Amino acid sequence: MNRTNRIAGCLIAAGILYAGRAPAQTDSATSPATPRSSSRMSELFPDSVVAKGKGFEIKRSQFDDTVTSIKASAIARGQNILPEQMAMLEKQVLENLVRIQLLLTKATAEDKTKGKETCDKRFEEIKSRAGSEDTLNRQLKSVGTTQDELRAKMTDECTAEVVLDHELKVQVTDDEIKKFYEDNPAEFEQPEMVKISHILLATKDPSTGTELPEDKKAAKRRLVEDLLKRAKAGEDFEKLVKQYSEDPVTKDKGGEYTFARASADPRRAMVKEFEDAAFRLKTNELSEIVTTQYGFHIIKLLEKIPAHKTPLTEISSKIKDHLKQVAIQKQLPDYIARLKKDANVEVLDDRLKPIEAPALSSSPAATDSAKKPQ
Numbered sequence: 001m002n003r004t005n006r007i008a009g010c011l012i013a014a015g016i017l018y019a020g021r022a023p024a025q026t027d028s029a030t031s032p033a034t035p036r037s038s039s040r041m042s043e044l045f046p047d048s049v050v051a052k053g054k055g056f057e058i059k060r061s062q063f064d065d066t067v068t069s070i071k072a073s074a075i076a077r078g079q080n081i082l083p084e085q086m087a088m089l090e091k092q093v094l095e096n097l098v099r100i101q102l103l104l105t106k107a108t109a110e111d112k113t114k115g116k117e118t119c120d121k122r123f124e125e126i127k128s129r130a131g132s133e134d135t136l137n138r139q140l141k142s143v144g145t146t147q148d149e150l151r152a153k154m155t156d157e158c159t160a161e162v163v164l165d166h167e168l169k170v171q172v173t174d175d176e177i178k179k180f181y182e183d184n185p186a187e188f189e190q191p192e193m194v195k196i197s198h199i200l201l202a203t204k205d206p207s208t209g210t211e212l213p214e215d216k217k218a219a220k221r222r223l224v225e226d227l228l229k230r231a232k233a234g235e236d237f238e239k240l241v242k243q244y245s246e247d248p249v250t251k252d253k254g255g256e257y258t259f260a261r262a263s264a265d266p267r268r269a270m271v272k273e274f275e276d277a278a279f280r281l282k283t284n285e286l287s288e289i290v291t292t293q294y295g296f297h298i299i300k301l302l303e304k305i306p307a308h309k310t311p312l313t314e315i316s317s318k319i320k321d322h323l324k325q326v327a328i329q330k331q332l333p334d335y336i337a338r339l340k341k342d343a344n345v346e347v348l349d350d351r352l353k354p355i356e357a358p359a360l361s362s363s364p365a366a367t368d369s370a371k372k373p374q
Helices: 005-009 040-045 061-074 083-104 109-130 133-142 147-168 176-185 214-232 237-244 272-280 312-341 363-370
Strands: 047-055 056-059 194-204 256-260 288-291 297-307
Touching: 047 061, 056 061, 056 083, 083 147, 083 312, 109 133, 109 147, 109 214, 133 147, 147 312, 176 312, 194 214, 194 237, 194 272, 194 312, 214 237, 214 297, 272 288, 272 297
Parallel strands: none
Antiparallel strands: 047 056, 194 256, 194 297, 288 297
């Protein structure tokens, strides 16, 4: 099954303005982010300034931490950034860090309050999706950051968004929302989906990803067989999930996933064995033991959700946000160019001199959200 970190798509947006309003953007206060105290490089070498403008500086440590988070997030999602892509990516990262700082210099006290409120809401969504505090901390550690660091970066980006909203004064009418909905019917078709609960007994070491020895796999197999008997005998499945499941993403949420077939939604696809078993079940029916690359599963079907079109009333706010983002993106280059000129922005590292390019779309989720409301 696809256990790609949802958090990774968020973290890769660290320091990147308007990469799609994925619910986990970045932040850092209204001044450049404080370098990580644990950074050995910062202890050994002076923390030079890579870019500056009126009212702000961007330090080497801040830039390096952002690039490191992006690379770690890509690795967490099983993707590689090729060496020939790094020079472009680094220039885009610095460009977006500069954009954020330019906007923060224009933030009012009210903007900062709104930015913090938006950040708090998005951060709670991140914690909810993670399932537990421990799971969130593990996910963040895997991409080299902490809750405090992520929340700080998110606060800055959310505040920058607020500034853009009132500076560019983009308005979206109800007629525009309705027209987009009517002109793009396929975007709002929802495929058939299943909502399931499952127990996973993992056959890989969670810290290394290596296969467990055969004797430990055999012990897991015996345990899952016993759990299946107990579930079929009427024991509370949710309690069995919370007591025994080794899926860190869903263990504390009753083992629940909702997904479509891979052919309908490849972005959220489960592995074939898991998908096939789930879609064969009837409501409240238990599967036999399902073996995947992750381990042994017992699946319970909670609900089958028929294919349908999402009503306009349920999606209008997201369409509005999408249309607003599109309009902002059109105005953004000229607006930022004016801010740079007024602030006398300088890039002090010749390798990182700015390029003319749109804001970095740093994850598949961000790219999708920039194309259409979700």
